[in-house]
Amino acid sequence: MSDQLWQALDEVIANVVAPQAQLVDQQGTFPSKSMEALGEAGVLGATVPKADGGLGFGLAEGAVITELLSQACGSTAMVTMMHFAAVPVLAAHGPRDVLSQIAAGRHLSTLAFSEAGSRSHFWSPVSTASAAADGQVALNARKSWVTSAGDADSYVWSSKPLAADGPMTLWLVPAATAGVRVAGPFDGLGLRGNGSRPVHAENARVPRTAMLGADGAGLDVAMQLTLPWFLVLNAAFSVGLAEAAVREAISHLTSARLEHLGQTLADQPLVRRDIGMMRLRTDAARAMLTDTVTALDAGREDAGLRVLEVKAVAAETAIEVTDLAMKACGGAAFRKDLGVERRFRDARAARVMAPTTDHLTEFVARLSCGMPMLDGA
Ligand SMILES: Cc1cc2nc3c(=O)[nH]c(=O)nc-3n(C[C@H](O)[C@H](O)[C@H](O)COP(=O)(O)OP(=O)(O)OC[C@H]3O[C@@H](n4cnc5c(N)ncnc54)[C@H](O)[C@@H]3O)c2cc1C
Incomplete structure (x- = not known):
């Protein structure tokens, strides 16, 4: 199968x-x-x-x-x-x-974590879940970016706890829930088809059984079950973009000719250096991705650190590689037909998807210094 x-x-x-x-x-x-x-x-x-x-x-x-x-x-x-x-x-x-x-x-499902109130700090939702008179739960939220908004069938949704202590509770919210609405368009620089639109909830009712895990335990659940998948697959997404940019750049650079010299662009040493750097960077990010998956599978001691590192490394690699591809391919890459400029735009999303490159760098630094990953944790 x-x-x-x-x-x-x-x-x-x-x-x-x-x-x-x-x-x-x-x-x-x-x-x-x-x-x-x-x-x-x-x-x-x-x-x-x-x-x-x-x-x-x-x-x-x-x-x-x-x-x-x-x-x-x-x-x-x-x-x-x-x-x-x-x-x-x-x-x-x-x-x-x-x-x-x-x-x-x-x-089709997706994550509805980021909020207009707490922005990229998804670990501190400000949206609420409260007990309603009809025995159900009323959700109120301003989710700022939800991939597939309006096209997904459900959202894995974060809120403040219903009654328990703790930073967060998770819910399964069917997209068709009354009171849940897509609250705006998505006209992004890159990933233009991912439909990452804002979603609002106004007294949207879900049953208590829609709770995913215990009340107040949502952050632990997200850290254990969601975050490794999000970070590792986000890294794979960035490696894929970098790989495509290298392939498209090489295809152009080995075929575009300087007729007066009887040479291709790839025959120029400085252009070859860009090709070499793109290959080196992409292969290094892929090696880290493979190592992260191996570390997780083997339960290696450094697996947690690798998971935090890999999205940041891959995101920054894809930005660097697609930028090099734009330079190496010159004006031809500036036009849309070569495809490189789409990779260049798409690659920039991973850096700002929470946890952002800056957050991850901070988490890795804190753990390396023996501090808790999150302030106050
Ligand atoms: C294409 C795309 C798809 C997305 N899909 C989803 C989705 O499906 N579900 C979802 O929940 N969210 C999604 N997001 C949202 C994403 O995860 C982030 O929450 C969002 O991009 C953050 O943008 P912001 O303007 O709110 O950032 P801000 O929080 O305003 O941050 C701005 C900058 O400040 C930095 N910063 C903020 N606080 C700190 C700090 N304490 N330390 C260091 N640096 C800091 C950030 O790293 C960032 O670079 C998506 C975003 C994009 C671009």
């Missing part, structure tokens, strides 16, 4: 995702056809546990899927990886019927 999945993924990428990528970027439209095809091919259900009808894929396979998608279309890769980041929480604490729907490729 898993062999069939890899073949089906290759076909969906070649026949649907890659041909749609430029249009998705130009028009800023959600990659609906690609997501539908990925659902039908079993990709969206691949990380669901076998007991719930999925393939039980882990982080290693999730990272490969994300990288392959990212090489073709950054927006499709981001939508898929946010869905993968939501699945582990749902598998541990969500209703079985939702898991079965995900396994069947008929349910």
Whole structure:
């Protein structure tokens, strides 16, 4: 079955995702056809546990899927990886019927953590959950960025606790819940099709059973189940963009000719240096990604640190590599037809997706100094 999945993924990428990528970027439209095809091919259900009808894929396979998608279309890769980041929480604490729907490729989920109030500090939601007179829970929130907003079937949603102490509680919020609405457009520099729009909740009612994990334990749940997937797959997304930029740059640089010299651009030593640097940086980030997955699988002592490092390393690598590709390919890259400028724009998102590169650098520094990762923790 898993062999069939890899073949089906290759076909969906070649026949649907890659041909749609430029249009998705130009028009800023959600990659609906690609997501539908990925659902039908079993990709969206691949990380669901076998007991719930999925393939039980882990982080290693999730990272490969994300990288392959990212090489073709950054927006499709981001939508898929946010869905993968939501699945582990749902598998541990969500209703079985939702898991079965995900396994069947008929349910897309995502994370609704970032808020207008606490911005990139997703560990401190200011949105609320309160007991309503009808016995349900009323959610009120201004979520600032939610990938797939309006196109996902559900949101894994953070709020302040209902009654317990603690920083956060998680909820499964169906997208169609009355009182939950997409509150604006997404017209981004890059990842223009990922639909990362604001979502507001005004007295949106969910049953108490929509709680994912214990009241007040949402941050621990997110740290254990969501964060490793988010950080590792986000890194795979960045490595995929860097890889695509290197490939597209080399294709141009080895074919564009300086006719008066009878040489290609790649025959110029300084241009070759850029190619070499792009290759070095991309391979180093991929090596770190592989090492992080290995460390997690083996339960290595440094696994936690690697997980925090890998998104920052890969995000900054993709920014550096796509910038080099823009320089090396010159005016040709400035035009859209080469594809490099799309990678350049898409690559800049990972740096500011929380935890941002700055947050991760701070976390790594604090842990390296024997301090708690979060202030006050
Ligand atoms: C394409 C895209 C998709 C997204 N998808 C989702 C999603 O699906 N779900 C979701 O929940 N969120 C999502 N986000 C939101 C994202 O995770 C961040 O919350 C958001 O980008 C932060 O933007 P901001 O303007 O609020 O940042 P701010 O919090 O205003 O930060 C601005 C800058 O200050 C830095 N900074 C802030 N505080 C500190 C500090 N204490 N130490 C060091 N540096 C600091 C940050 O690193 C950042 O560089 C998405 C964002 C983008 C761009």
